[in-house]
Amino acid sequence: MKNKILNLLKTNKQMLPGEIAKELNVNSTKEFKQFVVTLNELEDERLIHNDHDQYVLIDGEEWIAGRVRDVSPFEYAVFDQDKKVYVSKAGTDLLMDRDEVLVHKTKQKTSVVRIYQRGVTNIVGKFIKYKNRYEFYSDVDLHTSFKVTNKADFKLKPGIKAVVKVQKYQKPLVVEIVEILGFEDQAGVDVTAILTQNDVRQHFMKKVKHACDQIPSHVYKKEMKGRHDLRNLLTVTIDGETTKDFDDAISVEKLRNGGWKLYVHIADVSYYVSEGDPIDEEAYKRGTSIYVADRVVPMLPFVLSNGICSLNPDVDRLTLTCEMDFDAKGKRIGYSIYDSVIRSDARCTYGKVNEYLENPDSVEEYKEFGPMLQEFSNLAKKLNEQTIARGHILFETQEPYYVLDEKGMPIDVYVKEHGWSEQMIEEAMVAANVTVAHELVTHEFPGMYRVHExxxxxxxxxxxxxxxxxxxxxxxxxxxxxxxxxxxxxxxxxxxxxxxxxxxxxxxxxQKARYSQENLGHYGLALEEYCHFTSPIRRYPDLLIHRMIRRHILEKKNDEKTLNHDRYRMEKAALHLSQKERDAVTVERAVNDLEATKFMQNKVGQMFEGVISGVTSFGFFVSLDNSIEGLVPLRKMVDDFYQYDEDTMTLTGESTGKVFRLGTRVQVEVVEASVPKRQITFAYIANVF
Structure with a gap:
C-alpha cells in the first residue's frame, strides 16, 4: 500500500485523503484502519506531508526534509541526503543545529513549514559573573542569549559549568539548569561537557540498576544444560592492554588434512539480556559503547560488560560458538554454530602475542598455549591471503591514543600500531561474521547486516x-x-x-557503512555477505544477530508470525543503530580534537614537521607525525597572494609560484591552540625535503 500511495502522489501533486482512499479502493472498516496507519507511517518516515487538508509527496525538490545547520547570523542551511537549501532567519521561528524540519521551496520564498524534532534540548556552558549577576554562555555559539529560570536554586560561582534544558525556543532562549558539572578546569569536566552536549546517555536509570541486581555473578550448572561443553578446549582471549570487557575468545586446532579448525567463542549476552527488558531498552537507546580519552561510556552496565558476560580467564562463561573448518589454503570447507560454555585459559595481550611469535623464549608465561598461538598465526596468514585475493581495501588511517595525567591533562600522544596479532584476531572475527551472515542469508532468516554499497x-x-x-x-x-x-x-x-x-x-x-535488514554486501571488505556478530557487549546490532541465531537457528522458531515480527524489528532498528554509530564517531572525534588542543596549548612557538593533509580556499591543513592536525590559514600567508585551484586541490602564489599541495612535507610553528574552539592554528615555515 505504501508504494501505491507514493506513486499516486508522484502523479498528482496533492490529494485529499478521500481521493487517495478512492483510488486505492479502500472500502471496508478494516481496510480504512490500515490505510490510516499507512499514511501515518509514511509521515513518520518523512516521505509525505499532511498540511491538515491534503497530502503531498516530500520529493526533495519542492518539499525537502532535512537537518538544520546554523551557518550565519542571517540564514540557516537545511541538509538532506543529496542537497542543501538556505532559509532566511527573518520571520522564521528560532531554529537550532540538528533540528529536523520540513522546508517548502517556491519561486517566491523558501520557508520552514514543520519542525519534526528538535536537535538541541540540552546545552552545556558556563556561568560568568557580569554586573553582579550570573550570565550563562554556551560552549558552542548558538547565536542567542539565555534566560535561566532557576538560577536561584543553585549556588553559582564564576567558571561553573552546567547543563541547561530548553523550555521555550525563542529569543532569548528560555532554559533551566538540570545539572552542575563542576568547574571548567576540573579533571574530566570538559569531556563530560562534550558527552552531554551530544546527548550521550551517561547514567543508568534505577530500573536498569534494579534489573542488574537480578543478574547472577557466576554461571550455574543448570544453565549449562544442553550446551556444548568446551571447557576442556584450550581457549584464550587476545585484546589490548587496557581492555576490561572480553567478548571474544578463540581456540585453534590443526587438522590432519593440513588445514585448521577455528573456534570463535562470543559472549552470550542474549542469554542475560532479554528483548524488551529495562537493560535491553537502555542498550538499544545507546546503540554502542563510546570510547573516549578518559573513559568508556558502556552500552551495557559494568556488571554485565566487565562481569558475567566478560570472558575472563579461569571462570565458566556462556557463549555462542562459531566453529569453522579451513583447508590448507585457508578456504572455509565447513562450519557449525551452537551455544556453548567455555573456560578461558589465559588473557593474552596484542603486544605480548606479537613478542611471543617473534621470539617464543621471550614470553615464558605463553609457552603452555604457544603452539596454538603459532597455529593461529599460520591460519591467519592463509586467511589474510584470501582477504588480499578477494580485494579487501586496506585504508591507511591514524588513530591517536592520549596519555592523561591525574588531572585529566594529556601528557603524551602516539599513533596506535596495528601489529600482526591484531590482524590475526581481525581475520578470525571477519571469518565468523561472514559465516554467521551466510547462515542467515542461506535460510532467508531475518538479520541485521553490515552493508557498504x-x-x-x-x-x-x-x-x-x-x-x-x-x-x-x-x-x-x-x-x-x-x-x-x-x-x-x-x-x-x-x-x-x-x-x-x-x-x-x-x-x-x-559510501558510509551502515546497518540494514537487507543483505547488500560489503564493498570495502569485498564480501557478498557480512554482519556483526562478534561484539555483543559493545554493539547492539551484534546482540540482535545473537537473538536471530538463537530464535531461528538453535530454537528453530520459524513460524510466519515470528519471522515477520523479526523482519519488522530488523527494519525498524537498522536506521536507528546506524545513526547511533555515527553519533558515537562524532563524539569520539570531538574528544580527540579537545585532547589535541589541550596537548598543544603549551607548545605555542614550537616547531613540528608534518604532511599537508587538506587544501582549501582558506588555507591548508597539516597532519603532524603524532596524528594531530591543524590549519595554516591563508590570512597568515602574507608573503604572497595565493590562488586556490579546486580541480588540482592546490594553492599557488601569484608572484613566487610557490605551490602547496596534498602530500607535501612541511615544517610549521604552533601559533594558537584554542581549547574552547578545539582548533589548532599553525604558521608555515618551510618545505621539508
Missing amino acids: QPDPQKLQSVVNLARILHCPCQIDPDQCEPIDIAQFLDSIQDENTKEILSSVALRSM
Whole structure:
C-alpha cells in the first residue's frame, strides 16, 4: 500500500485523503484502519506531508526534509541526503543545529513549514559573573542569549559549568539548569561537557540498576544444560592492554588434512539480556559503547560488560560458538554454530602475542598455549591471503591514543600500531561474521547486516585526479571499479606520505557503512555477505544477530508470525543503530580534537614537521607525525597572494609560484591552540625535503 500511495502522489501533486482512499479502493472498516496507519507511517518516515487538508509527496525538490545547520547570523542551511537549501532567519521561528524540519521551496520564498524534532534540548556552558549577576554562555555559539529560570536554586560561582534544558525556543532562549558539572578546569569536566552536549546517555536509570541486581555473578550448572561443553578446549582471549570487557575468545586446532579448525567463542549476552527488558531498552537507546580519552561510556552496565558476560580467564562463561573448518589454503570447507560454555585459559595481550611469535623464549608465561598461538598465526596468514585475493581495501588511517595525567591533562600522544596479532584476531572475527551472515542469508532468516554499497563514480574520479596530480600511476575506472582495483592501487604506492593522503581521499569517496535488514554486501571488505556478530557487549546490532541465531537457528522458531515480527524489528532498528554509530564517531572525534588542543596549548612557538593533509580556499591543513592536525590559514600567508585551484586541490602564489599541495612535507610553528574552539592554528615555515 505504501508504494501505491507514493506513486499516486508522484502523479498528482496533492490529494485529499478521500481521493487517495478512492483510488486505492479502500472500502471496508478494516481496510480504512490500515490505510490510516499507512499514511501515518509514511509521515513518520518523512516521505509525505499532511498540511491538515491534503497530502503531498516530500520529493526533495519542492518539499525537502532535512537537518538544520546554523551557518550565519542571517540564514540557516537545511541538509538532506543529496542537497542543501538556505532559509532566511527573518520571520522564521528560532531554529537550532540538528533540528529536523520540513522546508517548502517556491519561486517566491523558501520557508520552514514543520519542525519534526528538535536537535538541541540540552546545552552545556558556563556561568560568568557580569554586573553582579550570573550570565550563562554556551560552549558552542548558538547565536542567542539565555534566560535561566532557576538560577536561584543553585549556588553559582564564576567558571561553573552546567547543563541547561530548553523550555521555550525563542529569543532569548528560555532554559533551566538540570545539572552542575563542576568547574571548567576540573579533571574530566570538559569531556563530560562534550558527552552531554551530544546527548550521550551517561547514567543508568534505577530500573536498569534494579534489573542488574537480578543478574547472577557466576554461571550455574543448570544453565549449562544442553550446551556444548568446551571447557576442556584450550581457549584464550587476545585484546589490548587496557581492555576490561572480553567478548571474544578463540581456540585453534590443526587438522590432519593440513588445514585448521577455528573456534570463535562470543559472549552470550542474549542469554542475560532479554528483548524488551529495562537493560535491553537502555542498550538499544545507546546503540554502542563510546570510547573516549578518559573513559568508556558502556552500552551495557559494568556488571554485565566487565562481569558475567566478560570472558575472563579461569571462570565458566556462556557463549555462542562459531566453529569453522579451513583447508590448507585457508578456504572455509565447513562450519557449525551452537551455544556453548567455555573456560578461558589465559588473557593474552596484542603486544605480548606479537613478542611471543617473534621470539617464543621471550614470553615464558605463553609457552603452555604457544603452539596454538603459532597455529593461529599460520591460519591467519592463509586467511589474510584470501582477504588480499578477494580485494579487501586496506585504508591507511591514524588513530591517536592520549596519555592523561591525574588531572585529566594529556601528557603524551602516539599513533596506535596495528601489529600482526591484531590482524590475526581481525581475520578470525571477519571469518565468523561472514559465516554467521551466510547462515542467515542461506535460510532467508531475518538479520541485521553490515552493508557498504558501491561508491559514487564522481567521487572516485577525485581519487583518479589526485593520483594524476601526485604522479601516481592509477588504472581505476570510476564507472567500473571493483574493490580489488582500489586495493591494488593503494598497495602499489611506495611513498608512505602519498599513500596516506590517497588512502584518506579514497576513504572519503566511499559510501558510509551502515546497518540494514537487507543483505547488500560489503564493498570495502569485498564480501557478498557480512554482519556483526562478534561484539555483543559493545554493539547492539551484534546482540540482535545473537537473538536471530538463537530464535531461528538453535530454537528453530520459524513460524510466519515470528519471522515477520523479526523482519519488522530488523527494519525498524537498522536506521536507528546506524545513526547511533555515527553519533558515537562524532563524539569520539570531538574528544580527540579537545585532547589535541589541550596537548598543544603549551607548545605555542614550537616547531613540528608534518604532511599537508587538506587544501582549501582558506588555507591548508597539516597532519603532524603524532596524528594531530591543524590549519595554516591563508590570512597568515602574507608573503604572497595565493590562488586556490579546486580541480588540482592546490594553492599557488601569484608572484613566487610557490605551490602547496596534498602530500607535501612541511615544517610549521604552533601559533594558537584554542581549547574552547578545539582548533589548532599553525604558521608555515618551510618545505621539508
